[in-house]
Amino acid sequence: MPGFSCHPGGLIPRSDPERAAWETAVWLDPLRAVAIIDSLLGQGLTDRGALAAMADHNADRPGGRRARWLFDLADGGAQSPPESHLRVRLILGGLPRPVVQHPIRLPTGVVLHPDLAWPEYRVAVEYDGQWHSDADQLHRDRRRLNLLVGAGWLVLHVTSRRLHGEFPAVLREVRAALASRGWRR
Known part of the structure; x- marks a missing residue:
């Protein structure tokens, strides 16, 4: 099943790097969030285009402006x-x-x-x-x-x-x- 992984207790949701970057940007303090997003970019797990698309897709959600701001601060x-x-x-x-x-x-x-x-x-x-x-x-x-x-x-x-x-x-x-x-x- 896409988006889920097997776990001994059943299926649990699995996040992709862009979703992880989004959640990080919305919920963590800015310094920690940017460091994590930098790491995702640096490891090639995501790129600026994918982060921009995630920010565009979620622009109207709570935290949308904050996530875009932190994505812009990130550097792989x-x-x-x-x-x-x-x-x-x-x-x-x-x-x-x-x-x-x-x-x-x-x-x-x-x-x-x-x-x-x-x-x-x-x-x-x-x-x-x-x-x-x-x-x-x-x-x-x-x-x-x-x-x-x-x-x-x-x-x-x-x-x-x-x-x-x-x-x-x-x-x-x-x-x-x-x-x-x-x-x-």
Whole structure:
């Protein structure tokens, strides 16, 4: 039977990715919802067209505008829920939408992809989760930082502690970095 799966207790409804995205957008807090929708997009389980169709189909239902808003905030390039949370919080804080995993080709031919970037201002933000404290990862991160700075980029790093406990300061720092490179509200 389509839309149902077998369960020892009988048939239970099964959701498709678009329905799951809809329910997530309508019922969860925006940060969690966007992180889940980012993941659905990133895994190729749905796409922007299918989400737009779901939003159109349900536009008049309660939560319709909210779901469309969250679908528009989603980006399948995010590589982790904290990166999604950081991106959404920066946007909700009044900053322009960053590009996720923007490719930066260096003169050597190496291509780097910072977590968040504003290419027109040459500002990037990297989210440093717990795995970044590993000595080998720290070495790779600092090498990347040096390459990006050498190519004229201003790079800020945000840790989990700062994302959750010092976000107003993070927002001020990113805003100041963008302003120093010509962004005007």
